[in-house]
Amino acid sequence: MNLLDALSTSPQTKRELAAKLGCEPRDVEALVQSYRLDGAAILSDGDGYRLGASAAEVDACAQRLRRIAQYQG
Numbered sequence: 392m393n394l395l396d397a398l399s400t401s402p403q404t405k406r407e408l409a410a411k412l413g414c415e416p417r418d419v420e421a422l423v424q425s426y427r428l429d430g431a432a433i434l435s436d437g438d439g440y441r442l443g444a445s446a447a448e449v450d451a452c453a454q455r456l457r458r459i460a461q462y463q464g
Contacts, residue, residue: 394422395431395442402438 397403397411405419412419423433423440432443434452443449 394419394426394433398433398440398442400442400444402436402441404439408440 392412394408394412397408403411405416408419409416412422414422419440423435427433432449434441434443434449435456436452443452
């Protein structure tokens with residue numbers, strides 16, 4: 392099973408995903424980053440990771456993540 396197969400539109404924590412994938416939670420973070428760079432619509436919030444259900448939802452999440460990155464940088 393790969394990360395995209397494990398994700399759904401319902402949030403899952405990185406620990407839940409790690410258990411499904413048979414890896415460590417930090418490996419899930421690396422996979423998410425890699426898939427995002429390849430264009431996958433993986434969203435994240437306080438509840439976990441999930442697939443975007445619409446283009447507007449993906450755009451809103453991307454804007455939020457950009458604001459967080461700018462604030463931290």
